[in-house]
Amino acid sequence: MLSIGKLSGLTGVKVPTIRYYEQIGLLPKPERNEGGQRIYDNTSRERLNFIRHARELGFPLDDIRELLALSDDPDQSCEAIDALAKRQLAEVEHRLVRLNALHKELERMIAQCTCGTVQTCRVIQVLGDHGLCEAEHQKMTSHDIERECLT
Amino acid sequence: MLSIGKLSGLTGVKVPTIRYYEQIGLLPKPERNEGGQRIYDNTSRERLNFIRHARELGFPLDDIRELLALSDDPDQSCEAIDALAKRQLAEVEHRLVRLNALHKELERMIAQCTCGTVQTCRVIQVLGDHGLCEAEHQKMTSHDIERECLT
């Protein structure tokens, strides 16, 4: 009873994103009308809302896939779900620690800039010499930097 | 005087990443020995350290490219550099606000779970119904979620 555009409007998930979720098997393939256009019902809508909300809380799509599978089996223990949620919480906490360190260092760097020429620019100096930093954001591998990127 | 492996060890940037930086023009093409292997000097090392440090502070590669270009012109005013740094700071602050909201909501959700069956799982309930959340992480577009991902 819902076109993809309507569903999009109701859930706040963009049309191409809905098609993408279908493509990767996160949403089941919906019915089509005679013209071949997708038609959705309220079940799809609930599922999509679930996905969106989980994404907003930073869960990766693979976790969401698992959460959906688990939630389809209502009599099981919810331990597995709890574990996923806690892992996500830990992930968020780790990123918060990192981001706070970055924030501090950026502020410090900017505060020290006297805004003269590039030659004396504190920002450039600090970027070029890690020794000028406080110790907090040291010893990061590119893996750490990368992990920080996952929503 | 430095092989790519040595340079990697000294800067903490992985070998394939160094080659990648060269490929996208962030690092200049180095000399080669007779066998065709890359050899680096201290200039490359400094430049790579600069890049690494800026990455650790969350600057995107495009900004780093610009910072490098600006730092090559030492008599210019450092306004442009300052602007980039401030933009990055704002970005980090925005992500901190978002992440704090997520953190709060995740904690709340997990705390409410009584760990029974999936049927009564609070985590699943909250994910399925945004109304059960506190208001803070509402009204997010996928664009917002996405922006959060840019280290």
Added chain:
DNA sequence: ATTACATCCTCTAGTAACTAGAGGTTCAAG
């Protein structure tokens, strides 16, 4: 009935910042 025009369809390719792997060459140590 026709004409706009919005919305829909599929498909490919692009984004950021790398990482992994195949298949082959060169270097350094013993």
Added chain:
DNA sequence: CTTGAACCTCTAGTTACTAGAGGATGTAAT
């Protein structure tokens, strides 16, 4: 002189989408 580590190039994969081409369909007004 051999062995094994380190190097080379190239392609493809990762995450979660977004953008665009080129065309079909749905709907509202004339």
